Amino acid sequence: MHDADQPTPRRTTHSEDEVDRLIASWNTERPDLDVAPLHVLSRVSRLARHLDRARRAAFAEHNLEPWEFDVLTALRRSGSPYELSPGALLRATLVTSGTMTNRIDRLTAAGLVRRRPDPEDRRGVLVSLTERGCRQVDAAFADLLRRERQILAGLGPDDRETLANLLRTLLTPFDA
Amino acid sequence: MHDADQPTPRRTTHSEDEVDRLIASWNTERPDLDVAPLHVLSRVSRLARHLDRARRAAFAEHNLEPWEFDVLTALRRSGSPYELSPGALLRATLVTSGTMTNRIDRLTAAGLVRRRPDPEDRRGVLVSLTERGCRQVDAAFADLLRRERQILAGLGPDDRETLANLLRTLLTPFDA
DNA sequence: GTGTACTGTCTTGACATCGAGATACTTTGG
DNA sequence: CCAAAGTATCTCGATGTCAAGACAGTACAC
Numbered sequence: 001m002h003d004a005d006q007p008t009p010r011r012t013t014h015s016e017d018e019v020d021r022l023i024a025s026w027n028t029e030r031p032d033l034d035v036a037p038l039h040v041l042s043r044v045s046r047l048a049r050h051l052d053r054a055r056r057a058a059f060a061e062h063n064l065e066p067w068e069f070d071v072l073t074a075l076r077r078s079g080s081p082y083e084l085s086p087g088a089l090l091r092a093t094l095v096t097s098g099t100m101t102n103r104i105d106r107l108t109a110a111g112l113v114r115r116r117p118d119p120e121d122r123r124g125v126l127v128s129l130t131e132r133g134c135r136q137v138d139a140a141f142a143d144l145l146r147r148e149r150q151i152l153a154g155l156g157p158d159d160r161e162t163l164a165n166l167l168r169t170l171l172t173p174f175d176a
Numbered sequence: 177m178h179d180a181d182q183p184t185p186r187r188t189t190h191s192e193d194e195v196d197r198l199i200a201s202w203n204t205e206r207p208d209l210d211v212a213p214l215h216v217l218s219r220v221s222r223l224a225r226h227l228d229r230a231r232r233a234a235f236a237e238h239n240l241e242p243w244e245f246d247v248l249t250a251l252r253r254s255g256s257p258y259e260l261s262p263g264a265l266l267r268a269t270l271v272t273s274g275t276m277t278n279r280i281d282r283l284t285a286a287g288l289v290r291r292r293p294d295p296e297d298r299r300g301v302l303v304s305l306t307e308r309g310c311r312q313v314d315a316a317f318a319d320l321l322r323r324e325r326q327i328l329a330g331l332g333p334d335d336r337e338t339l340a341n342l343l344r345t346l347l348t349p350f351d352a
Numbered sequence: 353g354t355g356t357a358c359t360g361t362c363t364t365g366a367c368a369t370c371g372a373g374a375t376a377c378t379t380t381g382g
Numbered sequence: 383c384c385a386a387a388g389t390a391t392c393t394c395g396a397t398g399t400c401a402a403g404a405c406a407g408t409a410c411a412c
Contacts, residue, residue: 017344017347017348017351018347018351019344019347020344022253025253025254025255026253028255029252029253029255030314030317033317033318033321034321035321036336037321037324037325037327037328038324039336039337039340040328040336040339040340040343041227041324041327041328043340043343043344043347044220044223044224044227044343045224045227045228046347046350047220047224047343047346047347047350048220048221048223048224048225049224049270050347050350051217051220051221052221076205077198077201077202077205078201079201079204079205094225138206141206141209142209145209145210145211145213145214148213148214148217149213151213151217151346151349152213152216152217152346154345154346154348154349155342155345155346159342159345160212160215160216161215162338162342163216163339163342163343164215164216164219166331166335166338166339166342167216167219167220167223167339168193168195168196168219169330169331169335170223170327170328170330170331171193171194171195171219171222171223171226172193172330173327173330174222174223174226175193175194
């Protein structure tokens with residue numbers, strides 16, 4: 001449709017990144033397509049991938065897998081007595097019930113959570129953090145925040161706020 | 177450290193999202209921690225998750241799995257004759273060699289790619305797109321771009337550019 | 353009350369991924 | 383020309399996930 005404004009040198013000198021190269025190859029192969037959305041969304045995906053790696057590294061220091069951290073933080077954030085049903089946990093972590101059963105089994109075996117029957121609903125179960133689970137998730141979370149601060153080091157406070165607000169705008173439609 | 181500036185009404189009215197609620201629970205449970213990095217990075221992760229869902233939906237319309245699309249686009253972007261080695265493909269898609277072998281097997285079975293021995297290196301193999309593979313990836317990609325435009329609809333052109341540039345700044349250290 | 357629909361959890365089977373190692377071939381250096 | 387190191391691909395076993403369905407218990411309407 002509009003070929004002319006694709007290559008305009010509109011933005012101030014930014015060093016080229018992988019996504020710019022990706023987009024350049026698309027522009028060569030499919031000049032008919034407007035691939036501008038990739039400028040934002042491919043970067044979101046790639047950054048998320050790197051974040052996953054950083055998370056994995058942070059947790060490994062505390063002998064936790066990312067999935068373990070996800071479950072433990074959900075419990076931790078729920079506040080004392082750090083106890084939730086498997087159903088609540090799977091809604092918090094967006095996994096299926098089969099996966100959650102498996103996770104709780106392994107976390108129980110590792111001594112990080114405990115299972116007990118729900119006294120108010122005989123179908124139900126309650127999962128709670130053990131002392132060790134609580135200590136470990138707190139340590140891992142502090143470590144994670146340190147690394148995330150590193151990743152954000154290239155941005156000033158105003159840029160961070162701008163970025164957070166723009167991302168929230170994109171995210172809001174999904175939260176509904 | 178600084179309790180006072182967390183609840184300041186500094187940003188102009190934005191509706192609260194899931195991440196704001198997440199951060200609020202952390203502030204309740206661990207008021208000693210500065211969880212500000214989550215404002216940016218949790219949103220990046222969550223948005224990436226939603227993007228994955230959108231991708232999956234777009235590809236399903238064309239009978240493609242996300243992993244199939246990843247391999248096919250790498251070939252498509254490489255330009256005519258749409259042929260790359262398994263090694264080049266695994267570098268492009270960031271999976272292990274075992275995974276790539278498996279993927280190529282299945283794509284071959286589906287008639288979307290072809291394998292042939294590399295005439296210049298008898299260890300090697302070359303993988304190329306079939307007619308059908310090319311048509312299918314083109315259709316799926318066009319569909320994906322439509323959906324990505326939808327996701328970005330809430331942002332004006334200037335905001336998109338700002339967002340892309342901020343994300344690039346965060347991404348650059350990783351590309352090295 | 354009793355049947356029907358619903359909810360919460362667990363079980364099972366299929367599947368894609370990874371990591372480590374095997375195999376075949378090529379390159380390099382003496 | 384040969385040996386050693388390097389490269390390209392594939393094989394295999396273990397793992398974590400999901401989807402579908404089984405099972406037990408609850409809630410509501412009649």
